[in-house]
Amino acid sequence: MGKAFAGMGLFLACLSVVALSLPARAFSGTEMPVANATIEPVGPAGPTPAWIAFCRALPQECATDASEPAMIVLDAESWNAIVAVNAHVNASILSVTDQDHWGVADRWDYPDDGMGDCEDIQLLKRRLLTQAGLPRRALRMTVVIDELGAGHAVLMVRTDRGDYILDNKRNDVLPWHETGYRYVKREGAESEEWVWLGNQAAPLMTATK
Template sequence: MRKVAKFLAAVAAVVVAVGVQQSAKAAFVGAPLGLRGALQYIKFDQPTLAPMAFTIFCLKYKDECKPRPQHIVFRGGRLKLTAERMAQLQEVNHQVNSAIRPEPNLEGLRGEKWLLHPTSGDCNDYAVTKRHDLIAKGFPARSVLLGEVVVPWGEHHLVVVVRTSSGDLVLDNLTGHILPWSKKSYRWVRIQTPKNPTYWASLGDRDV
């Protein structure tokens, strides 16, 4: 009987353990993007110069670059990512990626013109348009930042980083998927700072 009792106890322990694991998995199913174990945040390091094209962009679109008052309560300095906000992120990412026809800049720095809602353009136009549209939908400017990266084939590239309590997420014209910044195979160069969009910073080590 003791052996049987021990056997039944062991079976019960396994059942409980499986149930706990299934409950945990079920809890993550509803999490935005299924960000299991990927809650990594960008760490702002040293101040650095903003891209020259961004400075010109600010002269043309002054409202895009002015500091804005904070009206939304943040958790740990980051926006709480609700299902509604996640849907808005996906909507803006898809709409802008579809609306702008890809047109590479073949003139280098001389040919960089960051424009809002152009009919055709490069990564810079996609990024500034997405940031503009997200802020227009109520996202606080301090949580929607432009970031410069280097892609695996060596080109400099501009993306949008949305700082949330579920991790820092990247909106990119090269893909329709919104991914945590730590999942992108990019070398990060610099990013806007949350307090003032005209100030940029380099990136430190990943902060989990």
Template sequence: MNTNKKGLGTALFGALIALALLAIPAQALDTNNAAFVQTLSGTTSIPVGHAQFCQQRPSECRANAQLVPAVALNEALWQQLLTVNAHVNGTVVPVTDQDLYRVNEFWTYPNGYGDCEDYALAKRRELINAGWPASTLLIAVVKQANGEGHAVLIARTDRGDLVLDNQIGSVDLWNATPYKFIKRQSQANAGQWVDMIDNREVVFATAGIN
């Protein structure tokens, strides 16, 4: 999966969008609105790399004891998302699994180097250690404009699904990113995955994905 990073201008634009969201008064949680990625019922196939990761770390791939639907986002938690995203992006050197491990796909925590899914795993671990419920931090598989696969971390908040990405420095709502969302971890069980519904016309116009 691609590991390139993009510019500061995009990061600042995304930050302004998210700060505007914080200015909107919180309302009763409605995950059926456009700020949240909808999913199909039932589970779907697990990415091979994550299945292997779960075999090695079964304690990180089990049912969540406490199912929290979304985190109530405030200024402190928003800054925490920005800090973790920037820290991991800034301290991990992007490199493909083929170059680093001589395999096409290998999910693990970065050792100073890593692919996109390794960034996502590291951010998820840091936020869980900071007190975020595991059920609100979901690794997702997406498609880029060129059709290549990519992995990001979704933070599910009461203001919507926010994406932490190693390619785009900002933290954006899922529907403000140039990706087609394919599937993500289940909120109920970190070792299970669900298909996402992404029928946005903007995906086709911006990313050119069929």
């Protein structure tokens, strides 16, 4: 996949009701994670058309506040909030495709009616974590390629202990490199533009066969 892929409207086939069988290390809400790696952008990227439409409808949800920290100083309180929100939203929202839900191929919106697909579910997690006091600038919507080779949306939480992934496919909150995904692009922390992640592969992709 070339860099031109970053500027295209990526269709996110992200319906999932079962956890992945990846040999990844999970963390409980009472166990603080050890320091892990961050994933750094390699250039600019274009957002999906559905994200652009979402921002037109709710511009306050897409604005970047440069006064907020770009990373969370992770402590027990913030970690427990991250783990709890991920599990709560996964259990509360019925996962359905945009086609079944809205009658369109791709739409990003809040699952206020209790139904949504991957990006809707991650947007709700982002909103709840922001309401809990975490800086939205450190909570980045992210596009990946999943274990089936399909587009998928996750929420990347950027912390001083590394980047962690909230996902509707699992309740475990994992470091980005333990998910088995390939990372395409995410929201930028400096502006409303997205950043290209170079299609970086999590090392465990080779361990899932």
